[in-house]
Amino acid sequence: QHDSAERILLERLDECFQLFLACSLDDQHRIRRVIVTLTQGMEMDLNTFPGATPGELTALKTVDDLDRYTYSVAGCVGEFWTAVMCAHRKALVDWDVQQMSERGVRFGKGLQLTNIVKDIAHDLQKGRCYIPETMLTEVGLKPHDLLHQDNLTRFRPVLSKLVRIALEHLDQGWAY
Numbered sequence: 357q358h359d360s361a362e363r364i365l366l367e368r369l370d371e372c373f374q375l376f377l378a379c380s381l382d383d384q385h386r387i388r389r390v391i392v393t394l395t396q397g398m399e400m401d402l403n404t405f406p407g408a409t410p411g412e413l414t415a416l417k418t419v420d421d422l423d424r425y426t427y428s429v430a431g432c433v434g435e436f437w438t439a440v441m442c443a444h445r446k447a448l449v450d451w452d453v454q455q456m457s458e459r460g461v462r463f464g465k466g467l468q469l470t471n472i473v474k475d476i477a478h479d480l481q482k483g484r485c486y487i488p489e490t491m492l493t494e495v496g497l498k499p500h501d502l503l504h505q506d507n508l509t510r511f512r513p514v515l516s517k518l519v520r521i522a523l524e525h526l527d528q529g530w531a532y
Contacts, residue, residue: 409483410500434462470522485499
């Protein structure tokens with residue numbers, strides 16, 4: 357892939373490092389923390405989903421795993437930007453940083469859950485099931501069952517629960 361985003365990023369890493377070094381030490385700490393968390397989320401993704409086809413389908417195990425994943429790849433970004441903005445915007449001096457940080461995390465998780473729900477069919481074809489096995493077990497399903505449309509009726513309660521969780525998170529985004 358000649359013009360892939362990954363390739364462009366790698367080609368511009370030196371520029372990224374120069375920008376990083378130009379930041380204050382406090383901002384460098386914030387950036388390091390979010391990069392470490394995002395990297396852990398990517399590692400979790402790679403370790404959880406080693407396959408790339410429906411025949412190699414793997415799922416997250418628990419709702420806690422899903423929550424940890426959504427925090428690591430999206431929620432931490434809300435936390436990061438809250439910290440950055442509170443550090444640099446005088447207008448936010450009266451913000452309850454803890455509360456707003458929690459809302460930022462929830463907003464990020466809600467956006468990620470929305471993507472997960474939207475991309476279920478596509479992810480299944482790539483061997484990835486972000487729907488926790490424990491949720492599927494509650495309705496008598498296994499990850500491979502989601503590859504068959506005739507299981508949609510049994511899957512609907514799980515889907516509804518995921519949408520409800522996403523909406524609860526996104527409601528915090530509105531409050532943010």
